[in-house]
Amino acid sequence: MSTTAANEAKDREQLHKKFAEMGLRGYWQMRHETERMQPKLWRWKEIYPVLMETTEVIRIGPDAFRRNVGLQTGSKTLSMGFQIVLPGETAAAHRHANTALRFVVKGSGAYTTSNGEPMVMELGDLLIQPNWVWHDHVNNSKEPIIWIDALDAGVVSFLDASGFREEWAEGKQQPLTKTNGASRRLYGPARQPKVEYNGAAGVPYHYKWGEALQALKELADQGIDDPYDGLFIEYKNPVDGGHTFLTMTCHIQMLQPGQETRFHRHTGTVLYHTVQGRGVTIVDKNSPVEMQWDEHDSFSLPAWRWHAHKNLSQTEPAILFSVTDRPLLKMTGLDREENG
Incomplete structure (x- = not known):
């Protein structure tokens, strides 16, 4: 290495040391991520027995707030997994900064309460809960119910907003202040001229x-x-x-x-x-x-x-x-x- 090159390298090293001490970084120092998300397949015949085994090991409440088993997709923005609720089980009410959806893949008859409405979940139904909507789950049917949970978890985490969360203060479940189908009647094609979001990013809804x-x-x-x-x-x-x-x-x-x-x-x-x-x-x-x-x-x-x-x-x-x-x-x- 020539004397000039050696001096340049030393000067650069000293400059970078000052950057580090002062919390700075040069554009030329940036390292671009090379790891990419890859396509992946999860076979139901393999994961379903494990989901049911999870119900024998993990209790809702004592062991976990939600019995949710996530797919490791590698997505930086979205999360997706399966939530399982057995007959007679309930999952307590809360609300959070994440937007969430439920798509029912097995079972029927349980309900998710969204801002006071018990949305009775049937196979293939889609339920949406925009961020800051109260929701809890009750399975009063005679069979386990499994649905897809998908959330914008990566986005909310990146924006440092995931800390916004509240638990229902008056017991585990919300009171039922509406009847099943209320969201479809309130927010369907024939509706009031102005819709109140009540602090949320949208309204809960039940697609059949x-x-x-x-x-x-x-x-x-x-x-x-x-x-x-x-x-x-x-x-x-x-x-x-x-x-x-x-x-x-x-x-x-x-x-x-x-x-x-x-x-x-x-x-x-x-x-x-x-x-x-x-x-x-x-x-x-x-x-x-x-x-x-x-x-x-x-x-x-x-x-x-x-x-x-x-x-x-x-x-x-x-x-x-x-x-x-x-x-x-x-x-x-x-x-x-x-x-x-």
Whole structure:
């Protein structure tokens, strides 16, 4: 090393030492993350026995506030997992800065109370609780109930807002001040001119599976088919008609028998759950990764990866539920999409 080069290296080292002491960092010192989220598949036949084993080991209340088992997706923005409540069990009321959704995958008849309304959960229903909405769970049915929990946990944590949380002060459960279906009556198409959010980021709402399924069938009857996602609908926000939430949105899509979609890619992470049917999602064109899914399997799709779906049945449709963080990308002008 020349004398000049040695002096430059020494000067740089001394400068960086001063930076460190003063809490500074030069642009040239920044290290970009190289670890990327990867596509991953979770098979229901493997995780379901473990979920039920969890009910024998972990008690709601004494052992955990919620019996939630998360999928390690690698997403920096979203979390997704399964919550299990056995017959006769309750989970105490609270509210928090995270926005949350529940999509019922097994069982029926339990209810989630959202701001005083007991939303009776049936298979395939979607319940949304925007941040700062009170909610608790009661299973007064005769069978275990399992639903998907998805939250914008990574976003809220990054923004240092996850500390905002309250427990219900007057016992474990909220009083039932409304009847089942109140949110659908209050916030449906015919509603009061002005909706009060009462400090929350939106209103709780209960989307019924039967209506979503009928919407998919109507698209099929009308021949309205997306070449990249099949029969594809979004769970629209009940008040403003936008995305389900500010930070994430939910879709349901149907692939007709034998249907294979075209490749495309877009920004935003997508987390999927198979409602019915069997198929394969192919990720990447070069060195493709094939995730072959069956009923109740879940899988993850990282941002900006080429992907296409195929229904492997020639006689039955396949249906996928998904949640994505793309509203954040759209809000900040970072959303991109490319068709293959």
